[in-house]
Amino acid sequence: MTDDTLLSVEGLCIDLMIGDRPHSAVTDVSFSIRRGETFGLVGESGCGKSVTSLAVIGLLKHPLIRAGGRILLDGEDLTTVSASRMRALRGARIAMIFQEPMTALNPLSPIGRQIAEMFVLHKGATWHEADRLAVKALGNVRVPAPERRVKDYPHQLSGGMRQRVMIAIALACDPDLLLADEPTTALDVTVQAEILELIRDLSSARGTAVMMISHDLGLIANMCARVGVMYAGRLVEQQEADSVFRNPQHPYTQGLIASLPLLGARARHGRKALNEIRGVVPAVADFPKGCRFNPRCERSTDLCVETDPDRTWLESGGFVRCHHHG
């Protein structure tokens, strides 16, 4: 572990309680994020990526419980700190933006006040100062005429504008780590690009590390330095972004990349259908024995059905969890 490690997740396990029986939803997930780095977490719906981010910010709720592992922020174990310490960290050092900018703002409060509240809450500013800082924060996320916009209510803004406001709130206190859980899924493609650019510019200007969660490989490729690929509650591959896309090691990653639609490819190569990975992600309650990808994997052997592969370290510095990688 190098000195500039900001967040280090070690052996994180999260259980989903169905009735009284725990089912492992996230198993032994370890990764670290360096200061100012953008780390991407990709995977299909239900693979555990959002749950992992909730665990980092300490908001797992029944039926989800943390079953093991440590989450270190600057060496401080977030799984053992008191509730009030965690609350002080949230918003100030770890912030989060959500998928749904439509519902994440209080409809009865002007947006300026919602931004200002962060300064009052975490920086001990007076409301007067905070209002001034809110105008500045709104300007920073490139909202035109911020001094007039602060008085607007959420329903007066478009989806893209609301997501900008969310980013302004999240970055208000200059957090060290920004968790972005599919921040552009609910937005138009043109707005998506603007929002991503905004996140990239602001985070690099302030040295904020970003954990970008998405199922969109294109977005991750554009934004992230390193990428972790999750499948069925496991981190199956982790590499530099370049290597993941040029030289994917895990059959699942290879399948994901092969299934990316290429504009015009069908016409040129005479293919009729898009590539796909056969089968579906298993439900948490019936994750298969052995390698979790084995029922869908073309290279699956008896070994895969029996033993869960351990991490194989790669020359590039990443790892892959597969008996037959490459």
Next chain:
Amino acid sequence: MPSSIQGLSTIRILSQYHANLWIGGILFALIVLAGVFAPWLAHTDPVMDADLMNSGLPPGHDFWFGTDDQGRDIYSRVLYGARVSLTVGIGSQLINTVIGVALGLSAGYWGGWWDDFINGLTNMMLAIPSLVFALAIMAILSPGLTSLLIALGLTNWSFTCRLSRASTLSVKSQGYVQAAKVLGYSDLRIMATQILPNILGPIVIIATLGMGGAVLAEAALSFLGLGIKPPFPSWGSMLSDAREQMMLAPWISIFPGLAIFATVLSLNLLGDGLRDILDPQSRTRRT
């Protein structure tokens, strides 16, 4: 049937222009003003100016509402009575609302054993007739304004509590409440800034409607002799005093009765009008 069509369109016009809100609001405002300015509007002192020479006079030029058996001006006493009724109505309902919202909101937000406990308490309160409960409290405390506020303020919060709990449950799952948690808001801050403003609409309606009930309850307690002590005017005790002369001097009971009627009616109209404005569901139902 032209008459029923006529009636229907009247209702439509009433609801279109929020007529119940306006009628209720103006009537209530007039009653509040009458109570506030009672010393200037009254012709005589409601307690001291008893004049047996003028006892039992019907409404006329000197005594607009007539006089009672002790020769006191009923007009003046009704005006002063408004002070008692409104203080008790508004004050006790404020206490009820604060208690109900605090318990209901926290129960809905925190859940768990606290929620079970509050639910049990609410069910218990609903099982006891609130007027009987208030009677029992009044019997322990000495009659008077403070006792009335306590008795009626502690016995009618269960509906507000249930309502705020239910509304909290639906608001709690909204994205902005989750977002506030992520941003490091404390529980109390979330309740005050995120949830309370979003559940206030129905609570205001219930509080307004409940005020009418509190005015009636005050009248009932005073009628039973457990409210305001006799020489001081309260609509309930005036009715109580008047019941023996109901046939001989009906004006002694009619005017305080009308005052109660007008106050409760105005509050109910006001509450209905507020619901039309604040509750989007009832608005769409009507159109």
